[in-house]
Amino acid sequence: MGKVLGVCSLRCGAGLGSHMQHAGKALCLGLEKPRAPGVASSRHLDAFWKLVKVRDRIERGETIIGPMHRSKHLTLLVEGVACMSTRHEDGARQIYAFYYPGDFLALHGFLMPSSTEPLEVQALTNCFIGTIDRNLLEQALQHHPSLGQSLWGAAMIEASVHRQRLIIMRRPALQRVAHLLCEQLARLGSDQRLIPLSQIEIADAAGVSVVHTNRVFQDLRKLGVLSKDRLTEVVDKQRLHELATFDGHYLDAGEALSGWDVRIEG
Amino acid sequence: MGKVLGVCSLRCGAGLGSHMQHAGKALCLGLEKPRAPGVASSRHLDAFWKLVKVRDRIERGETIIGPMHRSKHLTLLVEGVACMSTRHEDGARQIYAFYYPGDFLALHGFLMPSSTEPLEVQALTNCFIGTIDRNLLEQALQHHPSLGQSLWGAAMIEASVHRQRLIIMRRPALQRVAHLLCEQLARLGSDQRLIPLSQIEIADAAGVSVVHTNRVFQDLRKLGVLSKDRLTEVVDKQRLHELATFDGHYLDAGEALSGWDVRIEG
DNA sequence: CGTGCTGTTGAGGACGATCAATGACGGTGG
DNA sequence: CCACCGTCATTGATCGTCCTCAACAGCACG
Numbered sequence: 190m191g192k193v194l195g196v197c198s199l200r201c202g203a204g205l206g207s208h209m210q211h212a213g214k215a216l217c218l219g220l221e222k223p224r225a226p227g228v229a230s231s232r233h234l235d236a237f238w239k240l241v242k243v244r245d246r247i248e249r250g251e252t253i254i255g256p257m258h259r260s261k262h263l264t265l266l267v268e269g270v271a272c273m274s275t276r277h278e279d280g281a282r283q284i285y286a287f288y289y290p291g292d293f294l295a296l297h298g299f300l301m302p303s304s305t306e307p308l309e310v311q312a313l314t315n316c317f318i319g320t321i322d323r324n325l326l327e328q329a330l331q332h333h334p335s336l337g338q339s340l341w342g343a344a345m346i347e348a349s350v351h352r353q354r355l356i357i358m359r360r361p362a363l364q365r366v367a368h369l370l371c372e373q374l375a376r377l378g379s380d381q382r383l384i385p386l387s388q389i390e391i392a393d394a395a396g397v398s399v400v401h402t403n404r405v406f407q408d409l410r411k412l413g414v415l416s417k418d419r420l421t422e423v424v425d426k427q428r429l430h431e432l433a434t435f436d437g438h439y440l441d442a443g444e445a446l447s448g449w450d451v452r453i454e455g
Numbered sequence: 456m457g458k459v460l461g462v463c464s465l466r467c468g469a470g471l472g473s474h475m476q477h478a479g480k481a482l483c484l485g486l487e488k489p490r491a492p493g494v495a496s497s498r499h500l501d502a503f504w505k506l507v508k509v510r511d512r513i514e515r516g517e518t519i520i521g522p523m524h525r526s527k528h529l530t531l532l533v534e535g536v537a538c539m540s541t542r543h544e545d546g547a548r549q550i551y552a553f554y555y556p557g558d559f560l561a562l563h564g565f566l567m568p569s570s571t572e573p574l575e576v577q578a579l580t581n582c583f584i585g586t587i588d589r590n591l592l593e594q595a596l597q598h599h600p601s602l603g604q605s606l607w608g609a610a611m612i613e614a615s616v617h618r619q620r621l622i623i624m625r626r627p628a629l630q631r632v633a634h635l636l637c638e639q640l641a642r643l644g645s646d647q648r649l650i651p652l653s654q655i656e657i658a659d660a661a662g663v664s665v666v667h668t669n670r671v672f673q674d675l676r677k678l679g680v681l682s683k684d685r686l687t688e689v690v691d692k693q694r695l696h697e698l699a700t701f702d703g704h705y706l707d708a709g710e711a712l713s714g715w716d717v718r719i720e721g
Numbered sequence: 722c723g724t725g726c727t728g729t730t731g732a733g734g735a736c737g738a739t740c741a742a743t744g745a746c747g748g749t750g751g
Numbered sequence: 752c753c754a755c756c757g758t759c760a761t762t763g764a765t766c767g768t769c770c771t772c773a774a775c776a777g778c779a780c781g
Binding site for chain 2: 358396
Binding site for chain 4: 361
């Protein structure tokens, strides 16, 4: 079996296939609409999408956005998988969030350019990223104020995800991993069962050692939740949700921020 | 460590005797001038402060803001100590943040009224709270746009605090507790050495059992960091910072959000 | 065919949870 | 003033989860 890495899915555009394949092959053939966490599709997004220009191809393992990044543009993941992380002083990697096609990268870093947090966005597979110039975004936001709501909503959801993770950090490793898997399924889309992450990456995000993560995987396989092969494939989503006591509401922006209008001054 | 302004903070004026004491006694005697992150000039804050009306006295242990709170007003802690928390299904309490006089309570809940997170703000001592009506706030924000930046900046700092806590959750208990104490010192102010929290509350926030928290306290006392009496009193702040590898930058709003303007529509 | 990354398995040990009981302190009512 | 009570702090003992170290197997890639 091929590696899981390199697989990405498209669930933004309606007609786009979301087939899984392996290793290093870039499969996303196009991306019609951006998908930020919590940003439901709307007519404004069409206008938004026109602002995006594909800028760069990023090799797997490279840093997309560095620690002291003061962005004059907003970065968007067009294709591939990435994560936001920091390094502990002992070298261990703390992963805060995974990003999939359509996600804004380090949104809070764009909204708060002066943040001194040593955050880093790293490509977990070969990626394509798009950028939106700050000036262009400014204009768009003036025409479509609700777009700003979406931006802020997405940032607030990032915070919700962090809070949620604080909760499960106090639970045993199996539930921690299970919850993380649930979250990825929810982010990836309804019919997605294959999670494009390695055990190492899941371990770094769940705060569990790689060895123990592997044992948890085996437990989950015995429970009939994960498939037997080397892939991270969920075969019993219902059971997984039960094990994790997962409630995906915290990922919904819903009508978040309704009534608010965000715009950019000069 | 420059300006450590705290989370969601409209902090008391500097000259005010806001000395805290141990569990049970709420001693903040007054609150004259608010202070908010990211706003150098205080003329906006004066206008802001006039909107606040003291509404209620909250008894220790009571809930200030319930889980499904859809606020038509913004709540502000005038006096006392409070915390934002959730309950685990087993009854354990997860504390996300402590609030001190001048802090906004559950700011994200105000910015995202539709959030379904079961968050709760609870009074840890007898408290006085103030409220700002949403309509009034709306008007004020239109006259003083930078206030909106402050609101959003404070919300983003809440997220930073959560992220930071995710980092230290992977470190041993002593450093976890030490870091939490550092954070409280930074939030309380420069000269404050007495932390108005019980070991139980610190345990619930640090994710350590109460028993083990007590043992950590004793270790910290042997290290000469905490005083010998039953109070949570820091006598060697420098050493505490070293133990925790604390860097308070993540609490700075700095010039966050400069260039942004937030206002409220209807 | 080596090299590197990921996944897998075993053994030993540390950290911290849990249970249980006691001490210290403040407040309350008799 | 004293007995009683509730909350918080403290201590000991036991046990489980999970980390660490170490080695090896499978697979992709040059």
